[in-house]
Amino acid sequence: MGLFDKFKSLLFGKGDVSEGTQDEKPVASKQEPVASKQEEPVSAKHEAPVTKAEPADMKVEQKPIIQKPKEEKPVADKITVGHVHMSGCTGCLVSLADNYEGLLTILDKYADLVYCLTLADVRHIPEMDVALVEGSVCLNDECSMEEILETRERAKIVVALGGCACYGNTTRFCRGGQQNQPQHEAFLPIGDLIKVDVYIPACAPTPQQIRNVCLMAYLLLKGNDEQKALATAYLTPLMNLAAAGTEACGCDLMTEVINQGLCCGCGSCAAACTVRAITMQYGRPQVERDLCIKCGACYAQCPRSFFSFDVCGQYESITNLIGEVMKP
Numbered sequence: 001m002g003l004f005d006k007f008k009s010l011l012f013g014k015g016d017v018s019e020g021t022q023d024e025k026p027v028a029s030k031q032e033p034v035a036s037k038q039e040e041p042v043s044a045k046h047e048a049p050v051t052k053a054e055p056a057d058m059k060v061e062q063k064p065i066i067q068k069p070k071e072e073k074p075v076a077d078k079i080t081v082g083h084v085h086m087s088g089c090t091g092c093l094v095s096l097a098d099n100y101e102g103l104l105t106i107l108d109k110y111a112d113l114v115y116c117l118t119l120a121d122v123r124h125i126p127e128m129d130v131a132l133v134e135g136s137v138c139l140n141d142e143c144s145m146e147e148i149l150e151t152r153e154r155a156k157i158v159v160a161l162g163g164c165a166c167y168g169n170t171t172r173f174c175r176g177g178q179q180n181q182p183q184h185e186a187f188l189p190i191g192d193l194i195k196v197d198v199y200i201p202a203c204a205p206t207p208q209q210i211r212n213v214c215l216m217a218y219l220l221l222k223g224n225d226e227q228k229a230l231a232t233a234y235l236t237p238l239m240n241l242a243a244a245g246t247e248a249c250g251c252d253l254m255t256e257v258i259n260q261g262l263c264c265g266c267g268s269c270a271a272a273c274t275v276r277a278i279t280m281q282y283g284r285p286q287v288e289r290d291l292c293i294k295c296g297a298c299y300a301q302c303p304r305s306f307f308s309f310d311v312c313g314q315y316e317s318i319t320n321l322i323g324e325v326m327k328p
């Protein structure tokens with residue numbers, strides 16, 4: 001049974017009537033040849049009568065009405081994931097949902113969503129394996145400050161999801177003075193307040209990248225040795241990015257890539273910039289600083305920034321692994 005069918009039957013009950021109902025069977029049996037008087041009486045109430053003259057391959061097939069469910073992974077094997085919403089726009093959560101059926105596969109087999117104010121009625125941050133934190137933290141909001149500290153306490157792996165959580169993004173430009181909370185004027189990326197394990201930069205990050213990080217966290221915590229090694233290879237560059245700091249700007253390309261003689265003119269940075277602050281001129285990126293919203297996507301996407309042989313060397317194995325675990 002496909003995921004859609006499962007979802008449908010969960011919502012509306014088992015609506016497939018194509019296999020016939022019990023009421024239909026007596027009608028069908030009326031059309032069959034009447035058994036001769038010498039035949040033994042048929043004892044089973046639901047078995048179609050079979051005459052001695054009837055060839056075996058003419059038997060009416062008895063399809064079980066309740067089909068044996070497909071073998072599922074036990075729930076205990078799943079990891080627990082929470083989405084913590086700080087000062088963000090929910091775009092990162094939408095990006096996670098943009099995995100469509102892939103998200104259902106993850107929730108079906110690998111992760112329980114134990115906290116997400118947008119989607120679930122759980123009011124307090126529980127213990128969890130992975131916290132996907134979206135948004136920066138308002139220093140003038142006591143609740144937000146408590147929430148981010150609680151998140152760190154209760155999550156094994158804290159992931160900064162999106163440019164705001166990683167680098168502040170558009171909230172870097174907040175100056176307060178707006179109704180109805182004019183005193184809310186200072187915002188910081190979560191890495192300035194707690195230790196963050198993994199970064200997923202960009203505004204918003206791609207659905208695939210969020211999905212991959214969730215899968216890799218699962219394999220890291222529940223997988224076999226080989227899977228753990230591949231998950232570590234995948235996550236290491238994103239962990240290095242988290243360790244590198246909380247500042248990002250299009251200028252990083254200039255100071256860290258172009259000025260170091262590393263730029264190959266591939267244009268990945270321009271393609272990654274959601275606000276089109278980068279144009280390619282003479283084969284090199286030109287950043288319009290007034291347009292830059294400090295999301296960090298360009299530097300993260302640049303193949304010459306935190307290039308990792310671990311990932312590139314195992315690209316095929318990692319891709320195959322993702323394909324294998326994402327089979328519905």
Ligand code: SF4
Pocket residue numbers: 248249250251272273274275276277278287291292293294295296297298299
């Ligand atoms: S130049 Fe574009 S991609 Fe780079 S940090 Fe600024 S907004 Fe983000």
Ligand code: SF4
Pocket residue numbers: 253257258262263264265266267268269270284285301302303304305
């Ligand atoms: S992505 Fe990196 S290597 Fe490619 S053009 Fe931009 S700065 Fe240069």
